[in-house]
Amino acid sequence: MIVLSEDSQRTSGRDAQSMNITAGKAVAESVRTTLGPKGMDKMLVDSSGGVVVTNDGVTILKEMDIDHPAANMIVEVSETQEDEVGDGTTTAVVIAGELLDQAEELIESDIHPTTLAQGYRQAAEKAKELLAEDAIDVSAEDREELVKIASTAMTGKGAESAKDHLAELVVDAVLAVQDEDGIDTDNVSVEKVVGGSIDNSELVEGxxxxxxxxxxxxxxxxxxxxxxxxxxxxxxxxxxxxxxxxxxxxxxxxxxxxxxxxxxxxxxxxxxxxxxxxxxxxxxxxxxxxxxxxxxxxxxxxxxxxxxxxxxxxxxxxxxxxxxxxxxxxxxxxxxxxxxxxxxxxxxxxxxDVEDAKAVTMILRGGTEHVVDEVERAIDDSLGVVRVTLEDGKVLPGGGAPETDLALELRDFADSVGGREQLAVEAFADALEVIPRTLAENAGLDPIDSLVDLRARHDAGEFGAGLDAYTGEVIDMEAEGVTEPLRVKTQAIESATEAAVMILRIDDVIAAGDLSGGQVGDDDGDDGGAPGGMGGGMGGMGGMGGMGGAM
The missing domain is CATH 3.50.7.10 (GroEL)
Known part of the structure; x- marks a missing residue:
C-alpha cells in the first residue's frame, strides 16, 4: 500500500506504459521531418519572441519546452549523441521513437516489457557487431575522404549551398588542432559575422x-x-x-x-x-x-x-x-x-602567422543572423564527424544503407534467438527501417517502393546501396562519397535502445503534484484515470503543443 499526499497522482500498469510510449513517440515525430538532405526546417519562437530556424534535431528539442519526464528521456538521447559524436541526433531520436512504436504493438499482444527489453538489448549488441564488421577503413591521411565526410554532415542544412568550401575549412581546422593528446574541437573557435555570403567564410590559422x-x-x-x-x-x-x-x-x-x-x-x-x-x-x-x-x-x-x-x-x-x-x-x-x-x-x-597553429578560428558569414546561426550548427556537426573519423578510422555508407542491411541481418539473427525475445529482435529490425523510409518520405518519394528497391539490392549483397534523395534511385553510396563515421550509427543505436528500454520498463508513474497539467491517475492509487493521464501527459509537453502550429 502506497500512501500519497492529496496532490500526488499515480498511473499504473498498461496505462503508465501507454502514456510514456505516446510521449516518447511524440518527441520523435516532432523532428522526423527534418531527417535527410531533403529534410524540412522548424521555426521555434520562445516566450520573449526570439526566433530559431533550424533542422538540427538537438537544437529543436532543446528549444522546445518539454515537461513530460518520459519525453525528456528521448531528448537526452539527442544530447548524448551531440556530446559524443556531434551528428546523427535526429537519427537517434527517430530510432528511439520507432522502437517504442514497435514495442507498443507487442505489449498489446501480451509480450512482457522485460522480454522486449531483453530482445532489444540483444539486437542492439548484434547490430553494433555487424556494423563494426562492415565498416570501411579510412586513413587519416586521406584528405579527400575527410572532406566528403564533412560535406555529408552539412547536407540538408543551412550551409549546404557552400558545403564544398566549408568542408575544406572544417578539415583544415581539425587537422590543425590535432596533437598527440587527440583532437579537442574546443580549440576551433567560431566567429559569426552578419554580412556577405556563406562563401566568404574563412579560416584564420591563429x-x-x-x-x-x-x-x-x-x-x-x-x-x-x-x-x-x-x-x-x-x-x-x-x-x-x-x-x-x-x-x-x-x-x-x-x-x-x-x-x-x-x-x-x-x-x-x-x-x-x-x-x-x-x-x-x-x-x-x-x-x-x-x-x-x-x-x-x-x-x-x-x-x-x-x-x-x-x-x-x-x-x-x-x-x-x-x-x-x-x-x-x-x-x-x-x-x-x-x-x-x-x-x-x-x-x-x-x-x-603563428609557427604551429594548435588553435584556429573560423569566420562564418551569412546574409542574416538566422543564416549564420544555422551555418554554425552545421559546422559544429561537421567538426564532430571529422574528429570521430580521425579517432576511429572507420566509416559507413549513408542514404539508409546500414539500416537496411542491419534489418535483413537481424531478421536472420532472430531465427537463432529462442523464446519470445525473437519477436523483439524482429521488431528491432523493423524499427531500423524507419530511417530509409523517412528519407524517402522527406524527399517526396514513395517509401514502400524505395524500401523494396533497397531490400532487393541488399539481398543481392550490395552493402553500400543507399537512397539518393535527389533522384529517388538506389545508388552505391560509397562510390558517390556519401559516408559518415561508424560511431554516428553505433552511438545512435546504443542511446536509442537504452532510452526505449528504460521507458518500457516503467510500469508505475507516481508524481508529487501535477505531472502534466492534467489528471495522471486517481488519487486513491488504482489504475483508473487513464484517459486523463494520457491527455495530461501530452499536454505536459508544454512548448510542444504550442509549437505545433509553427512546425
Whole structure:
C-alpha cells in the first residue's frame, strides 16, 4: 500500500506504459521531418519572441519546452549523441521513437516489457557487431575522404549551398588542432559575422579575440610580435583589509600618487624588459599603465577571457603568467602578425602567422543572423564527424544503407534467438527501417517502393546501396562519397535502445503534484484515470503543443 499526499497522482500498469510510449513517440515525430538532405526546417519562437530556424534535431528539442519526464528521456538521447559524436541526433531520436512504436504493438499482444527489453538489448549488441564488421577503413591521411565526410554532415542544412568550401575549412581546422593528446574541437573557435555570403567564410590559422586595443596611441599592427599573456590586472593592488590613508599635507597626496605611478611603471617595464610587443591581460589595465604601454609601443588588450588566453597560449606557444615579477623572455610566445581589424563593423584583434597553429578560428558569414546561426550548427556537426573519423578510422555508407542491411541481418539473427525475445529482435529490425523510409518520405518519394528497391539490392549483397534523395534511385553510396563515421550509427543505436528500454520498463508513474497539467491517475492509487493521464501527459509537453502550429 502506497500512501500519497492529496496532490500526488499515480498511473499504473498498461496505462503508465501507454502514456510514456505516446510521449516518447511524440518527441520523435516532432523532428522526423527534418531527417535527410531533403529534410524540412522548424521555426521555434520562445516566450520573449526570439526566433530559431533550424533542422538540427538537438537544437529543436532543446528549444522546445518539454515537461513530460518520459519525453525528456528521448531528448537526452539527442544530447548524448551531440556530446559524443556531434551528428546523427535526429537519427537517434527517430530510432528511439520507432522502437517504442514497435514495442507498443507487442505489449498489446501480451509480450512482457522485460522480454522486449531483453530482445532489444540483444539486437542492439548484434547490430553494433555487424556494423563494426562492415565498416570501411579510412586513413587519416586521406584528405579527400575527410572532406566528403564533412560535406555529408552539412547536407540538408543551412550551409549546404557552400558545403564544398566549408568542408575544406572544417578539415583544415581539425587537422590543425590535432596533437598527440587527440583532437579537442574546443580549440576551433567560431566567429559569426552578419554580412556577405556563406562563401566568404574563412579560416584564420591563429586566434581572433573579440576585443580592441586599450589605447588609441598603441600600434594598430605589430609584426614578428613577442606575445605576453598575463592572467591578472595591470593596476595598483588594493589592500586586502579595510584601510584608511589620512593625508594631512598636499605633498603627501602627491607622494601617494607618485608611488602608484611608480608601481604601474615598474609593471610595464617588466613587460618591456622581457621583450613583449603585445600583452593580453585577463583583468583591467589602469589608465596610467595604458599610457606607459603606449609609450613603449606595446599593443595591449584587457579583460581577455580565460578561454581566449588558453587558445592564445596554444597558438603562440606563450605561457600564461600570474605574476609579472616572474615574467621572463621564455614565457613569451610568437606571432608573425598581431593586428586590429574590422570584421563586419566590429573591431577585433587577429593573432596570425603563428609557427604551429594548435588553435584556429573560423569566420562564418551569412546574409542574416538566422543564416549564420544555422551555418554554425552545421559546422559544429561537421567538426564532430571529422574528429570521430580521425579517432576511429572507420566509416559507413549513408542514404539508409546500414539500416537496411542491419534489418535483413537481424531478421536472420532472430531465427537463432529462442523464446519470445525473437519477436523483439524482429521488431528491432523493423524499427531500423524507419530511417530509409523517412528519407524517402522527406524527399517526396514513395517509401514502400524505395524500401523494396533497397531490400532487393541488399539481398543481392550490395552493402553500400543507399537512397539518393535527389533522384529517388538506389545508388552505391560509397562510390558517390556519401559516408559518415561508424560511431554516428553505433552511438545512435546504443542511446536509442537504452532510452526505449528504460521507458518500457516503467510500469508505475507516481508524481508529487501535477505531472502534466492534467489528471495522471486517481488519487486513491488504482489504475483508473487513464484517459486523463494520457491527455495530461501530452499536454505536459508544454512548448510542444504550442509549437505545433509553427512546425
Amino acid at each position: 586566434v581572433i579575440v573579440d576585443k580592441e586595443r586599450v589605447d588609441d596611441n598603441m600600434p594598430y599592427m605589430v609584426e614578428d610580435a613577442n606575445v605576453a599573456l598575463f592572467d591578472g590586472a595591470l593596476e595598483v593592488k588594493e589592500t586586502e583589509i579595510d584601510a584608511e590613508v589620512n593625508v594631512t599635507d598636499p605633498d603627501q597626496l602627491q607622494q601617494f600618487l607618485d608611488q602608484e605611478e611608480k608601481q604601474l611603471k615598474e609593471m610595464v617595464d617588466k613587460l618591456a624588459d622581457a621583450g613583449a610587443d603585445v600583452v593580453f591581460v585577463g583583468d583591467g589595465i589602469d589608465d596610467m599603465a595604458q599610457h606607459y604601454l603606449a609609450q613603449e609601443g606595446i599593443l595591449a588588450v584587457r579583460r581577455a577571457k580565460n578561454s581566449d588566453l588558453k587558445r592564445l597560449a596554444r597558438a603562440t606557444g606563450a605561457r600564461v603568467v600570474g605574476n609579472l615579477d616572474d615574467i621572463e623572455e621564455s614565457d613569451l610566445g610568437f606571432a608573425g602578425s598581431v593586428a586590429q581589424k574590422d570584421v563586419g563593423g566590429d573591431e577585433r584583434i587577429f593573432v596570425e
